[in-house]
Amino acid sequence: MSKRFLPHYILAISFFILGMNNNVFGSETIYYPRSTAKIDPHIDYVLEVLTAALQVFPGKYQLTPSNISYPQTRAINETISPSGEIDLVWTMSTNERESRLIPIRIPLDKGMLGWRISFVSNKNKDMLKPIKSLSDLKKIDAGQVHDWPDTEILQSNKLNVITSSTYEALFKMLEVNRFDYFPRAIFEIWGEQASHSEMKIAIDDHIVLHYPTAYYFFVSPRKPVFGKDLKMGMEHILANGQFENIFQKYHKESIHKADIRHRTVIELSNPLLDSNKLPLNRPELWFRP
Template identity: 30%
Template structure:
């Protein structure tokens, strides 16, 4: 193993996190079950269409709302097909009629003008990224064992122009090609505008199932890793929704349903993507708030200790 991973010693902390994912997901299976109150008619919450269409995020938001029946019934509504940048601007208005809730990666800037619910929705997996590539591009990735190798390879990474990953990659000396629409990026990859579409390990399997393109594959050897917690966000003045989501997530952690959510929607990724066998390319994320920087480093271990305490 170690002869295949020369970057191992520099990335031990991240590798422990990766291995902890699998341990966490297995351990969470033992958490107790609970009865789910049935939601009735009540407030409609407009969920960003990307999250609404994602089975995992849709299920998590529904779980948090279901756990808080004292706030009344609810209905989730799919938003218009807005870009991530537009969604954030609409939320920041405070009284947008286009969107109420969005799940996106966090940054200090986003936490400054939006209302964050600081529970990593995927247990911290979003900051672990693999490359979706064209099969003919696979030889370009051979021999990459360090950040310096990646910088020297000429490989360009495709990302959304409003995604916080873009400045993180650029700050680490990696060329980035952007577009405002997620769907367009796959066409750009097919047209060889860049060589790697970096996707979180918590989202890539679902992405490729939806795209359903046999000419796109997951590069098997690299794992690009950086602190990037992914939170639910609401408008800065929407304290009621923020409180409801926070309380619902806290209750789901306490009764074990959050653990079962992680198992159901993300448990497959750690195994299928062979995370513990990949070369780890560790990047710095200089754009997190101090609180989220700590969350990014310790999300998995903190969550495990919290579950142990609440499960007693």
């Protein structure tokens, strides 16, 4: 197994060992949510970035997954709650999340979460080839989890969305044609294809959806000092080039495979996040196809 796909618990253990060498017994435990996905497409990358950022404070923090798996909404609620188990989440930014949590406004994805290509069923591999505009896309159905921000974004653009209560169920629903396409971020979709290789689904070659968004670390209001330290650590690895190196390590291949310049771009609006909250004045933080 390559380093790129190390299980998240190995990275967590590595961080724990690092902490032990720096007096872990005096460290503060930071809990992050254990994923409900069969294979979490983000976890290895996110934990490597997080570990690098917190090396600015050796031994001060110990990263630990939650005891149980959390769907996205429940994980966020646990992070907000004064008595919640979760101290840190990474998720798409919205106005509401930014108002209730401490956002670390450095996009982990460099905005790639808003660049989406789709799974389709094998039987309908070229279904999206005729799509040239948003009005064309309104004639078919997307699939999403009911509480994802993406669902509301698609619906606000008058697109038809069939929802599921779980992420894994969407793959089965697509396979049996309960809906037509399943949009995923370009840095998610290739790993998800590999982890669902037994299913009769394919990756569309023809279109890409785009809407402005960012994928941030969000810290619980219970942990303001940790939030300040994490921001400082993220700025440090940005300045020394470590963040970009990790980003390219995990995402260079996906960007190449996505081949965005040869796809039809369907622009969508994002009513969930005010654009003035995005750090658009820092071009080094953003992916440009």
